Amino acid sequence: MGKTVNTSLDTMVTQFILLGLPHPPNLRTLLFLVFFIIYILTQVGNLLILLTVWADPTLHARPMYILLSVLSFLDMWLSSVIVPRVILDFTPANKAIPYGGCVAQLYFFHFLGSTECFLYTLMAYDRYLAICRPLHYPMLMNGKLCTILVSGVWIAGSIHGSIQAILTFRLPYCGPNEVDYFFCDIPAVLRLACADTTVNKLVTFVDIGVVAASCFMLILLSYANIVHAILKIRTSDGRRRAFSTCGSHVTVVTVFYVPCIFIYLRPGSKSPLDGAVAVFYTIVTPLLNPLIYTLRNQEVKSALKRIIAGRGTARENK
16 A cells, blocks of 8 residues: 655655765774775776776777677776765764755666666677687777677666656655665655555566566676586687686676675665675676786786887986
8 A cells, every 4th residue: 555644745754864874983983994995996997997998909809898898987987876875874974865865866866777787788798709709809899890799788777767767756754754775766665655665676676676686697698608618628828818808798797786686686675785785786786897807917017018008108208
């Protein structure tokens, strides 16, 4: 049954209060520094990958690295939607967020998050073609087609974010206005709605949980075929390089999808564990991406060394 409440304009909320992450008061300064450092490292790390890919001619013309640079760009913005607001929670600043600000945060989080979800699937498809269909790869995944697919991923993400934001905020919110979470996300905001949220929870389950789980299964299927193909490679060096390239993607995909599926396949859950899991995939994963891709990807490391060496040579010539 829906809730029967007074939803006149004078009782509608104009702002929400984000209660943030539960923490002991004596750790406030330490947590402020931890999340601030995480944010700075996330931005610098992803920017470094972005610049490296586009500065190195051997990388920026290859679909794999075009997709990697798009992932870094997404991570920079996804982190910026969440982390600065979390940092403010550890200061004496007002915890209120305007109604419109809450709408914008929810929209951009789901727009960028779902775009990244689809991008991971596209990256798995790219690796599948490169390893399982190497002779046809230049035709099946060239620069032009890659650009079209990436554009489709962005459009799909935008549509997804719009649907979620519209469905969430079409409901009346007449109080209370305290969001028991560290950002405006669907499950936490829906608990404050003065109306029946059954349809919203169903859409959240299908449009986020099931879609994310389906993408994850497609990725696993791609990598099952990839592993089968790699095992047929005769040289141990060839197998090692193939596993190294794919290992980075599999690691990142796992730390992104598993927490996401855990939260959105249980839209009615009020478990305190949800907040800890959400911190991992919204704040920690964007930091892990540049670390994993630079530490495990030999071509990216080599490109970085060439760029650094080139700048060092330029300074000596001056």
